[in-house]
Amino acid sequence: MNTVQVETPGGSYPIHIASGRLDLLGQSIPDDATAIALVSNPTVYALYGQRASQALAKTGKRLVHIELPDGEAYKNWETLNLIFDGLLQNRLDRKAVLVALGGGVIGDMGGYAASSYMRGIRFLQVPTTLLAQVDSSVGGKTGINHPLGKNMIGAFYQPVAVEIDTDVLATLPGREVAAGLAEVIKYGLIIDAKFFAWCEEHVDALRALDSQAITYAIQRSCELKAYVVSQDERESGLRAILNFGHTFGHAIESGLGYGEWLHGEAVGCGMVQAAELSAITSGLSAESVQRVRALTAAIGCPVRPPDLGTDRWLELMQVDKKTEGGRLRFVLIPEIGQAVFESVPAEALRRVLDNAALPQE
Ligand SMILES: NC(=O)c1ccc[n+]([C@@H]2O[C@H](COP(=O)([O-])OP(=O)(O)OC[C@H]3O[C@@H](n4cnc5c(N)ncnc54)[C@H](O)[C@@H]3O)[C@@H](O)[C@H]2O)c1
Numbered sequence: 001m002n003t004v005q006v007e008t009p010g011g012s013y014p015i016h017i018a019s020g021r022l023d024l025l026g027q028s029i030p031d032d033a034t035a036i037a038l039v040s041n042p043t044v045y046a047l048y049g050q051r052a053s054q055a056l057a058k059t060g061k062r063l064v065h066i067e068l069p070d071g072e073a074y075k076n077w078e079t080l081n082l083i084f085d086g087l088l089q090n091r092l093d094r095k096a097v098l099v100a101l102g103g104g105v106i107g108d109m110g111g112y113a114a115s116s117y118m119r120g121i122r123f124l125q126v127p128t129t130l131l132a133q134v135d136s137s138v139g140g141k142t143g144i145n146h147p148l149g150k151n152m153i154g155a156f157y158q159p160v161a162v163e164i165d166t167d168v169l170a171t172l173p174g175r176e177v178a179a180g181l182a183e184v185i186k187y188g189l190i191i192d193a194k195f196f197a198w199c200e201e202h203v204d205a206l207r208a209l210d211s212q213a214i215t216y217a218i219q220r221s222c223e224l225k226a227y228v229v230s231q232d233e234r235e236s237g238l239r240a241i242l243n244f245g246h247t248f249g250h251a252i253e254s255g256l257g258y259g260e261w262l263h264g265e266a267v268g269c270g271m272v273q274a275a276e277l278s279a280i281t282s283g284l285s286a287e288s289v290q291r292v293r294a295l296t297a298a299i300g301c302p303v304r305p306p307d308l309g310t311d312r313w314l315e316l317m318q319v320d321k322k323t324e325g326g327r328l329r330f331v332l333i334p335e336i337g338q339a340v341f342e343s344v345p346a347e348a349l350r351r352v353l354d355n356a357a358l359p360q361e
Pocket residue numbers: 041043044047070071072075102103104105106108128129130131132135136137138139140141142151168169170171172173176179262263264
């Protein structure tokens with residue numbers, strides 16, 4: 001088993017990465033827990049609910065299951081309330097532990113519910129998508145979407161542990177694998193050029209979920225994310241680099257309606273746009289932009305942005321949480337493996353967005 005440790009003011013916890021972790025979930029439930037709420041959706045529960053329940057039942061604690069509808073379109077207030085309904089109807093107290101079993105949608109909503117139920121109960125992240133294993137389960141960003149903007153309501157709230165069972169990726173659709181790989185290559189682009197080059201070399205193995213390659217990619221991603229969030233839990237500086245490609249990506253997600261493009265697909269395309277912007281404003285070479293575009297396409301993500309129209313793009317991006325005093329700010333990469341956080345001249349941004357309006361080839 002590989003273990004990566006996260007150390008933040010809001011909590012320190014292990015990320016366990018191995019085959020078969022699902023059968024050992026009970027080990028991560030604190031001894032003084034009074035009950036366990038297993039939160040998942042019908043897709044994940046049908047595949048892994050029984051195994052997770054059996055492992056949790058070994059603690060001897062009362063176990064209740066709370067089922068949420070599946071999909072990004074349901075990452076909202078109404079669904080969040082279903083979690084509170086389930087916790088209250090089952091009379092779970094302050095010493096209960098919430099277990100989020102699923103992808104990033106379940107993890108973000110489960111974590112946010114845990115942050116505010118009775119002003120905070122403990123929670124365990126059990127990520128079952130590649131994206132959730134390499135990114136969303138780590139670092140304590142929790143929350144829901146608003147029709148006017150992505151992840152607009154939420155809290156920083158750290159789990160007690162992250163349990164990553166690499167076996168569960170076997171049932172993941174190819175499109176979801178591609179979406180997860182987008183966040184993997186993001187780490188290479190912002191902080192580890194050697195890892196980016198490794199991803200280029202191993203792209204076929206990664207797409208095929210080759211066990212050695214994917215386990216290394218998960219571990220390296222978790223190490224890099226743990227390093228960043230341990231430095232800056234609440235995004236007062238460094239952590240913003242994890243948002244590379246997201247100003248464009250979140251605009252795609254909310255502009256098209258949540259769920260049409262997967263989060264990882266939108267981020268993949270957004271990283272290509274952010275690389276183009278970096279070439280105009282921050283000296284990224286044309287060859288490096290081409291490497292970003294080629295690897296994004298090779299993992300199976302779209303590289304051609306949807307034509308939202310430049311004005312609509314600008315309106316959608318304005319909602320970004322990094323905006324200060326109406327001024328948009330971007331994570332840019334002067335070279336692969338290095339990131340800076342800056343505002344850009346309006347003209348440079350327009351050039352990138354106007355490109356998004358070119359006719360399809
Ligand atoms: N908190 C963070 O730091 C952070 C980071 C990145 C992304 N996010 C958020 O995460 C969400 C995206 O997460 P996601 O990509 O995991 O999407 P998701 O949670 O919607 O899961 C994708 C699909 O895969 C299914 N699924 C899950 N595990 C499966 C498995 N093992 N086999 C088969 N199907 C499975 C799900 O039911 C769902 O239909 C977005 O809302 C995004 O904003 C948060």
